[in-house]
Structures are given as structure tokens and as C-alpha cells.
Amino acid sequence: MTDLIQPIFQTAAWVVIYAFVPSFIVMNAVLIAGAFLTYVERKVIGHIQQRPGPNRVGPLGLLQPLADGIKLLTKEDIIPAQADRFVFVIAPFLSLVPVIMAYAVIPWGEPTTLMGVLPWLRVFDGWGYIPAAWNPFPLVPEKATLVISNLNIGVLYILGMSGLSAYGIILAGWGSNSKYALLGGLRSAAQVISYEIAMGLAIVGTLMLAGSLSLVDIVRAQESSFWYVLAQPLGFLIFFISGIAETNRAPFDLPEAESEIVAGFHTEYSGMRFAFFFMAEYGAMVIISAMASILYLGGWLPLQLPIPSALPAIGSTLAVTDGAVRAVNGALMAVPPIVWMLSKIGFFLFVYIWLRATFPRLRYDQLMHLGWKVMLPLGLANIFVTGLVILVKG
Amino acid sequence: MNLDQAFFLYFAAMIVVFSIVTITRKNPVYAVMALLVVFFHVAGLYVLLNAEFIAALQVVVYAGAILVLYLFVLMLLSVPREALGAAAHRRWPVYALVGGATTFEIALLLARSKFAPRPGPYPPDVVREMGSTQAIGTVLFTEFLYPFEVISLVLLVAMIGAIVLTKKWTPAQGGEEGR
Amino acid sequence: MTIPLSWVLALSAVVFGIGVIGLLTRRNILILLMSLELILNAANINLVAFSNHLHSMRGNVIVVFTIAVAAAEAAVGLAILLALFRNRRTVNLDEVREMKG
Numbered sequence: 001m002t003d004l005i006q007p008i009f010q011t012a013a014w015v016v017i018y019a020f021v022p023s024f025i026v027m028n029a030v031l032i033a034g035a036f037l038t039y040v041e042r043k044v045i046g047h048i049q050q051r052p053g054p055n056r057v058g059p060l061g062l063l064q065p066l067a068d069g070i071k072l073l074t075k076e077d078i079i080p081a082q083a084d085r086f087v088f089v090i091a092p093f094l095s096l097v098p099v100i101m102a103y104a105v106i107p108w109g110e111p112t113t114l115m116g117v118l119p120w121l122r123v124f125d126g127w128g129y130i131p132a133a134w135n136p137f138p139l140v141p142e143k144a145t146l147v148i149s150n151l152n153i154g155v156l157y158i159l160g161m162s163g164l165s166a167y168g169i170i171l172a173g174w175g176s177n178s179k180y181a182l183l184g185g186l187r188s189a190a191q192v193i194s195y196e197i198a199m200g201l202a203i204v205g206t207l208m209l210a211g212s213l214s215l216v217d218i219v220r221a222q223e224s225s226f227w228y229v230l231a232q233p234l235g236f237l238i239f240f241i242s243g244i245a246e247t248n249r250a251p252f253d254l255p256e257a258e259s260e261i262v263a264g265f266h267t268e269y270s271g272m273r274f275a276f277f278f279m280a281e282y283g284a285m286v287i288i289s290a291m292a293s294i295l296y297l298g299g300w301l302p303l304q305l306p307i308p309s310a311l312p313a314i315g316s317t318l319a320v321t322d323g324a325v326r327a328v329n330g331a332l333m334a335v336p337p338i339v340w341m342l343s344k345i346g347f348f349l350f351v352y353i354w355l356r357a358t359f360p361r362l363r364y365d366q367l368m369h370l371g372w373k374v375m376l377p378l379g380l381a382n383i384f385v386t387g388l389v390i391l392v393k394g
Numbered sequence: 395m396n397l398d399q400a401f402f403l404y405f406a407a408m409i410v411v412f413s414i415v416t417i418t419r420k421n422p423v424y425a426v427m428a429l430l431v432v433f434f435h436v437a438g439l440y441v442l443l444n445a446e447f448i449a450a451l452q453v454v455v456y457a458g459a460i461l462v463l464y465l466f467v468l469m470l471l472s473v474p475r476e477a478l479g480a481a482a483h484r485r486w487p488v489y490a491l492v493g494g495a496t497t498f499e500i501a502l503l504l505a506r507s508k509f510a511p512r513p514g515p516y517p518p519d520v521v522r523e524m525g526s527t528q529a530i531g532t533v534l535f536t537e538f539l540y541p542f543e544v545i546s547l548v549l550l551v552a553m554i555g556a557i558v559l560t561k562k563w564t565p566a567q568g569g570e571e572g573r
Numbered sequence: 574m575t576i577p578l579s580w581v582l583a584l585s586a587v588v589f590g591i592g593v594i595g596l597l598t599r600r601n602i603l604i605l606l607m608s609l610e611l612i613l614n615a616a617n618i619n620l621v622a623f624s625n626h627l628h629s630m631r632g633n634v635i636v637v638f639t640i641a642v643a644a645a646e647a648a649v650g651l652a653i654l655l656a657l658f659r660n661r662r663t664v665n666l667d668e669v670r671e672m673k674g
Contacts, residue, residue, distance in 0.1 A: 011397065084423075086424075087423065087427075090427075151446070152446065152525040152526075152527065153446045153447055153449075153450045153525075153526075153527060156447070156450035156451070156454060157450055157453075159450075159454050159458075160450055160453035160454040160457070160458055161453075163453075163454060163457070163458025163459065163462070164453075164457060164458060166458075166462050167430070167462070167465070170462070170465055170466070170469065171423070171427075171465075173469075174423060174465075174468075174469055182469060185469065186466070186469050186470070189462055189465070189466050189469075190466070192462075193459065193462060193463075193466075196458070213525075213527055
């Protein structure tokens with residue numbers, strides 16, 4: 001009997017330690033961060049438009065997301081009489097689940113002992129309550145990279161998941177049985193498919209430099225050379241613009257253009273189901289920001305300034321000494337990797353909000369023109385040039 | 395029975411059940427959703443068979459592009475929900491029997507065949523070591539380079555064909571009326 | 574930790590059969606195309622299984638081609654369907670019988 005239960009127990013422990021605990025932490029962190037992102041967005045846009053933004057609930061309005069959440073939870077849940085009930089109910093989940101699944105391959109930091117917790121767990125014997133052969137804690141690694149799963153096809157996995165976000169939106173539009181919702185859904189599907197191609201092409205340049213599809217390996221490759229934004233400035237621009245279009249954010253928020261088609265695909269949704277679409281949108285924003293950080297800004301790597309004497313052309317004309325630059329680099333090094341990662345993500349999220357407050361919405365034909373006739377050829381040219389450079393440099 | 399086999403049985407059961415759901419739904423939207431489930435589980439199966447790259451391709455291309463295209467056309471057609479019409483051919487039992495017999499014959503043939511393992515250069519542990527992406531890439535761009543170029547031509551022709559077929563020709567563009 | 578080849582082949586045969594039955598019994602062109610996708614998937618499962626079994630990458634490479642062909646097939650098939658629906662306002666195969674003698 002023990003022979004049968006013991007491996008099952010250890011497998012279950014393995015699943016809990018490696019999959020469940022990290023997923024649980026990341027998922028909750030993302031959902032809470034998404035809620036606060038709505039607050040940050042309103043606050044930033046408020047200040048850009050010279051008004052204070054939300055400031056009534058709690059200090060500086062910090063409890064606003066909580067109040068919004070309670071409001072959404074207690075709102076009446078309306079399902080239109082003419083709607084297709086099953087599709088209508090399942091669409092918000094279809095829109096949120098792929099976004100959360102995408103977080104499984106995002107690396108947040110380099111291998112760490114989690115401040116000594118992991119080595120301690122390894123020698124933890126369960127205070128004698130667990131038989132030695134059953135003890136799951138030796139399964140804990142000494143050092144763990146802060147990633148749920150380091151897939152060697154990580155980039156493709158994320159592309160796949162972001163492609164699936166079209167389902168939730170298009171099915172929400174169809175299931176609502178309303179012409180505005182359907183039009184919003186159709187627009188979104190066309191937009192997501194169009195821009196996913198440009199996004200994929202932009203990423204290819206980075207993949208050619210890194211020689212890997214694993215996000216952890218891509219960061220490692222930048223550790224030994226330089227941040228890829230220097231080598232792929234065009235790819236970076238295409239990626240980020242396509243990313244904004246892919247997440248249906250302003251100025252590409254046609255699927256939910258209020259002045260044209262009411263609220264687009266979620267016109268008929270209310271309460272918690274509506275909140276699901278909202279969380280999916282903000283979750284996708286964080287994913288695109290994290291991808292941009294990892295692919296182009298070195299992920300969790302600290303910013304390092306070039307040493308003046310290593311720059312042959314301009315090094316001698318600079319007024320700073322090597323020692324001063326080394327000291328700054330050392331200070332930048334001392335910042336924990338996860339702080340670097342999070343601040344890079346935060347920077348991109350700020351750009352997202354900034355763009356929303358600055359640019360007017362594109363017309364639908366302009367959107368398609370940009371996607372197919374500008375982004376796509378530029379992406380192909382980027383791959384061609386990158387390939388040429390790699391070929392010439394050997 | 396080990397863990398891999400348990401996973402296989404789960405994937406197989408889901409694939410079969412949702413394949414049947416796909417071909418029995420009257421409303422194509424439900425069929426698309428069932429087919430999505432099938433594609434996902436087929437991708438899972440590929441991961442079990444050491445082909446993560448194919449699994450990713452399955453999700454990106456099949457689920458992320460082809461099936462979205464189906465859904466898109468479905469919405470564009472705007473077939474009234476009442477006018478979806480008769481689900482099956484009136485002689486469907488006959489055809490189901492034909493299909494069943496075909497399956498039975500294939501199963502019979504397979505059961506009588508012997509597939510001796512003939513070890514090639516890519517055993518599973520080597521593939522796992524180098525990653526299936528690199529293994530596929532190596533073979534694709536050496537041995538299968540010409541087929542690879544040909545397939546790009548096929549895609550180009552399909553693209554042009556689809557545009558020509560769906561474009562609304564006006565007399566000014568040299569097409570006949572209402573084509 | 575291996576899966577017997579025969580299991581995978583059996584699964585693929587069943588999926589193929591379901592696809593064939595769908596293709597023969599259903600009259601809605603969209604569902605017919607989806608049945609076709611099922612059949613292609615059954616073939617792909619076989620190719621991947623044999624690739625794994627024979628320790629060769631050729632099967633996997635051919636799956637890449639199959640997926641490309643499936644994409645082309647879906648694009649052209651759906652384009653024909655759109656053109657047909659524009660002219661005849663139907664997606665039912667039995668109502669398209671002009672060529673019948």
C-alpha cells in the first residue's frame with residue numbers, strides 16, 4: 001500500500017511546489033496589480049488633463065479599486081433575453097484565461113535562494129511528522145529562477161495565448177445578439193489577427209540574435225552582449241505599437257469606440273462579467289510590457305553604463321572617469337533584479353497610459369493600412385536586415 | 395500505467411468526445427468552440443510526444459488563426475439562427491455506417507501491421523536536449539528546403555485566390571455585374 | 574515514460590473516422606470544412622507519433638507543411654463559401670445543385 005501512495009504523494013507534492021504555489025502567487029499578484037492599474041491610469045490621465053483624478057476613497061483615492069470591485073460585485077448581473085446564454089456566459093472566461101495563462105512563461109528575476117528560504121526548506125524535515133521517504137521538501141531546488149515554467153518555446157506560447165484573446169471578444173459580440181456588440185467583436189477579431197502577424201515578425205529579429213525561443217535564454221543572451229533595443233530599434237517600435245493594437249488600447253481601441261458603436265463587444269455586459277473583460281485588457285497590457293522588457297530591455301538585468309575608456313572614439317572626450325562610472329554601475333547592480341524587471345514593466349505601462357491621453361483614435365481603414373501596409377513590410381525588412389548583418393558578421 | 399500514459403488517456407478521451415461534439419452541433423458557433431477544445435488537447439498530445447514546437451504551431455496557427463477565420467466568416471455570413479436548416483443529410487445513418495466501416499478497416503490494418511523501431515538520428519532524449527525547435531529547423535532547412543519553398547508558393551496562391559474569390563467586382567474594374 | 578505507438582494510432586484512426594462521418598453526414602459547408610480539419614489533425618497526430626517512434630524529425634517537418642496546407646485550404650474554402658453565400662444565400666450543400674443533371 002505504501003508503495004502505491006508514496007509516489008502519488010510525491011508527485012502531488014511536486015505539482016504543488018512547482019506549479020500550484022508559483023501560479024497562485026503570480027495570478028493573484030497580476031489580478032491585484034491589474035486592479036490598481038485602473039487607479040494609476042485614472043490618476044495619470046487626470047494629471048495629464050490637469051485634474052486631480054480619483055481622490056475620495058481612502059488616502060489619495062488609493063482604495064478606489066476596492067470600491068470599484070465591490071460595486072461591480074454587487075451590481076445586477078444582466079443576461080439579455082435574446083442572447084445565446086452559454087456563449088454569453090463563457091465569453092468573459094475565454095477572454096481572461098488565455099491572458100493569465102500567458103504569465104506562466106514570464107521570468108521575473110534571475111536564480112535566487114529567495115533570501116535563504118529555499119536552502120532552509122531543503123533541509124526541513126517536517127519536524128519529524130513526515131516520514132523521511134515521503135518528505136517532499138528535498139524536491140525544492142537550491143536556487144530557483146523566478147518563472148513558473150521555463151518553456152523552450154516560451155515566445156511561441158505567448159503568441160499563441162495572445163492570439164486566443166480574439167475568441168472571448170468575438171464570441172461576446174456574437175453571444176450578446178446585438179448589432180453594436182457584433183460589430184465590435186468583428187472589428188476586434190480583424191484587428192487582433194492583423195497585428196499579431198506584425199508582432200510576430202518584429203519578435204523574429206530578436207530571436208535571430210538570441211538564438212532561442214525561451215524567454216530566460218533571451219535575457220541571458222542580453223547579459224553577455226547588450227540590450228537588444230540597441231540592435232533592434234525598429235523591431236522594438238513595431239513590437240510595441242503592434243502590442244498596443246493587439247491589446248485594443250487607445251489609439252487603437254476601435255472595438256470599443258464609444259462614439260461609434262456604444263461600448264463595442266461588451267455593450268451588453270454588466271457587473272462581474274464586465275470586470276472580467278476589464279481584467280483581461282489590463283492583464284494583456286502587463287504581458288505586452290513584460291515582453292517588451294524581456295525582449296528589448298534585458299528583462300531583470302540592471303542598467304549598466306559603458307566604461308569611458310572602452311569607447312575608443314568618444315571615451316577620452318568625456319568628463320567622467322572610469323572609476324565614477326564603475327561606482328554608478330555597482331550601485332545599479334545592487335538593486336534586486338525583480339525591482340529592475342518591475343520598474344521596466346512600470347515604465348511601459350506608463351507609456352501605454354501616456355499614449356492614451358495623447359493620441360486621437362485611428363479610423364478603421366487607417367488602422368488596417370498601418371497594420372498591413374506599414375508594420376508588416378517594415379517587420380519583413382527588419383528580419384532581412386538582421387539576417388544580412390548576422391550573415392556578414394558571421 | 396505511468397503519468398505520461400494517464401495524460402494520454404485524458405487527452406485522447408477529450409479529443410474523441412469533443413470531435414463528436416463538433417460534428418453533431420447544429421449551430422456552427424458551438425462546433426467551432428468544440429473544435430477549439432479538440433485543437434488544444436491535440437497540442438497537449440504533441441507535447442507528450444516530444445514535439446513542443448508542433449504543439450505551439452498547433453495553438454498559434456490552428457487555434458489562433460484558422461479557427462478564428464471560421465468564426466469570422468460565420469459572423470460575416472450572418473446566417474439567421476433559425477435558418478441554419480437541417481443538421482444532417484436525410485440518409486445519414488448510411489453514411490455514418492460507411493465512415494464507421496472505414497475507421498474499422500484502418501484500425502484492422504493498423505492492428506495487423508508491425509512498426510519496428512528503426513532508430514534515427516533524433517531519439518527523444520536528444521530532441522529534449524536540443525529542443526524540438528532546433529531539431530525541426532535543422533531538418534526543415536536542409537533536407538526539406540525545396541518543399542519549404544514550394545509550400546510558401548502554395549500559401550501565396552491561396553492568399554491571392556481567397557482575395558479574388560471574395561472581392562466584390564464592379565464593372566469599372568472589368569468584372570461582370572454582381573459576381 | 575513512453576506511450577505505446579498503438580494507442581496513438583488507435584486515437585488517430587478514431588478521430589479520422591469521426592471526421593469522415595462528419596464529412597458524409599452533415600450538410601452545412603462550415604461543418605464540412607471543420608470535419609476536414611479533424612481529418613487533417615488525425616493525419617498530423619499519426620505523423621508526430623511516428624516521428625517520435627522512429628526517432629526522426631521528418632514526420633514533424635511534414636506536420637509543419639500540413640498545417641500550412643490546412644491554412645491555405647481554410648482560406649480558399651471559406652472564400653468559396655463566402656462567394657457562394659453571396660450568390661445563393663445558403664450554406665446548405667444540398668441546395669447547391671445546379672450542375673446536377
